[in-house]
C-alpha cells in the first residue's frame with residue numbers, strides 16, 4: 135500500500151469516526167464504534183476507495199495508533215480526538231507531575247486569560263513528552279510549548295484520563311496550572 139493511500143485513508147477515518155459520521159450516513163454506537171463493513175460500503179458509495187486491507191494496515195501502522203478494531207474484528211473506533219459526543223469509557227488515572235501542551239504563539243494571549251479550553255473536541259489534549267507536544271503545536275502555526283502542572287491539578291481534584299494511544303485528556307486547564315516558556 136502506498137503511504138499516500140494510507141494517509142488519505144487515515145484522514146478519512148479521522149473525519150468519519152471523530153467528527154462527521156453523518157457525512158457518509160454512518161452511525162456510531164454510544165461508545166464510538168462503527169461497523170467496518172458498513173463503513174466500507176458507505177465510503178465506497180461516496181466514491182472513497184476504502185478497503186478492509188487498507189483499514190487494517192492503517193490501524194496497525196498508524197504512527198499515533200489513532201484507531202482501534204474491536205476484539206471480534208467487526209468494529210472500528212477512534213481512540214481519541216472526537217468532536218461528536220461519544221463515551222469512550224475512559225478510566226480516571228493519576229497523571230505524571232508534568233504534562234505538555236503544544237499550541238501556536240498566536241493563541242498565547244487568549245490562553246493566558248482563559249486557560250486551555252477543549253474548543254471543538256471532547257477534552258483538552260496533553261502529551262507526556264515535549265517532542266509530541268511541539269508537533270501538535272506546529273499544526274497550528276509557530277509552536278509554543280506549555281508545561282502543565284498536572285500533578286497539582288490532580289491534587290486539586292481535577293480528573294485526568296489517558297486514551298488507548300497514550301494521549302492525556304482533561305476537561306480544561308486553568309491558567310494558574312500553566313508554566314510558560316521564558317519568551318513566547
Ligand code: HQG
Nearest residue numbers: 200237238241244245248249250251253255259270274301
Ligand atoms: C487552542 C491531534 C485560544 C489549543 C493532536 C489548540 C492532538 C486555545 C487549539 C489532537 C485556547 C485546538 C488535539 C484558548 C486552547 N484560546 N486557543 N483559551 N485553549 N486553545 O486541534 O490539542 O493527529 O482541537 O492550544 O496530536 O491541537 O488528529 O487540539 O491549539 O492529540 O490524531 O485551540 O489532535 O491528533 O486545536 O490537538 P485542536 P490540539 P491527531
